Amino acid sequence: MARQARKRSSTGIYHIMLRGIDRRNIFLDDKDKLQFVDRIIKAKQAAGFKLYGYCLMDNHVHLLIGESEEIGTSIKRITVGYVQWHNTKYGRTGHLFQNRFLSEPVEKESYLLNVLRYIHQNPVKAGIVKHAVNYPWSSYSQYKSAYQDKSSHIDEQLIKAYLSELDNFEEYMNALNDDECLDVEPVQKYTDAMLINIIQSQINADDLKDMPIAKRNKVIKELYQQTGTSVRQLARVLGIGKSIIERAVK
CATH class of the missing domain: 3.30.70.1290 (Transposase IS200-like)
Known part of the structure; x- marks a missing residue:
């Protein structure tokens, strides 16, 4: 089309x-x-x-x-x-x-x-x-x-x-408003607890640290794209350094 x-x-x-x-x-x-x-x-x-x-x-x-x-x-x-x-x-x-x-x-x-x-x-x-x-x-x-x-x-x-x-x-x-303009598609916002539940339903987060780097990065990238969460939140929930998450999702 x-x-x-x-x-x-x-x-x-x-x-x-x-x-x-x-x-x-x-x-x-x-x-x-x-x-x-x-x-x-x-x-x-x-x-x-x-x-x-x-x-x-x-x-x-x-x-x-x-x-x-x-x-x-x-x-x-x-x-x-x-x-x-x-x-x-x-x-x-x-x-x-x-x-x-x-x-x-x-x-x-x-x-x-x-x-x-x-x-x-x-x-x-x-x-x-x-x-x-x-x-x-x-x-x-x-x-x-x-x-x-x-x-x-x-x-x-x-x-x-x-x-x-x-x-x-x-x-x-700074006025309060209901302006609606061109914007990104809305992304589901997850609390840490909600995100942990989603991750635990798919993998054991503790196993990530022992995975080969390529496999670990693949899992992290899939979680990032699936949930639309921020790098900061994903790093916090997984207990993995922010720089590692950034390299995995780039």
């Missing part, structure tokens, strides 16, 4: 989401996220697109971009170099991102603001931080800098046209 053509935006603004293939994490540490932000900035400088917002989560990325070229070309500018860098760092090969990124056109100013708020509140709704300003891997802090006339890699002028002062911006970005 042929792929459905992407909806074109009359404004040239798109909400983009990049996901890790097989739900894998595309960022395993802060240096990875820093490298990806650097790739965004370099692609922006090369292509001249407008960067209105972003948020880097462990296994997906949200971008809010005004195109200057075909949007797929801009995404390739960002991702190709990062994948090469990531694969070299972690000794892996092959795809890192799901082949077809998701996109939606942003046609109205009200939706533009909603999407930006949705992007900034991603780590809050995921329970990572209590306040969006405390998450270092989104464009929220870049907007704060721009409003304070400090250096920023965000194109803030369009948002400032609607939210002219920092107080207006912060009030809007």
Whole structure:
């Protein structure tokens, strides 16, 4: 079946989401996220697109971009170099991102603001931080800098046209809402106890430590993909180091 053509935006603004293939994490540490932000900035400088917002989560990325070229070309500018860098760092090969990124056109100013708020509140709704300003891997802090006339890699002028002062911006970005935008498919959340029960129904966790490395990694990767749990939680429940889990699921 042929792929459905992407909806074109009359404004040239798109909400983009990049996901890790097989739900894998595309960022395993802060240096990875820093490298990806650097790739965004370099692609922006090369292509001249407008960067209105972003948020880097462990296994997906949200971008809010005004195109200057075909949007797929801009995404390739960002991702190709990062994948090469990531694969070299972690000794892996092959795809890192799901082949077809998701996109939606942003046609109205009200939706533009909603999407930006949705992007900034991603780590809050995921329970990572209590306040969006405390998450270092989104464009929220870049907007704060721009409003304070400090250096920023965000194109803030369009948002400032609607939210002219920092107080207006912060009030809007932190307001309670029921925004529904492009997002990852919902993943079942397990408590540690629930996860332990699932694992024990399939294997004896104590046996993992005595398995040959290749077999152990295969079991860990299957559990990771089956449950959609985080590397941190899986390491905690299995009693195995986080670095071992990361190597197994990469």
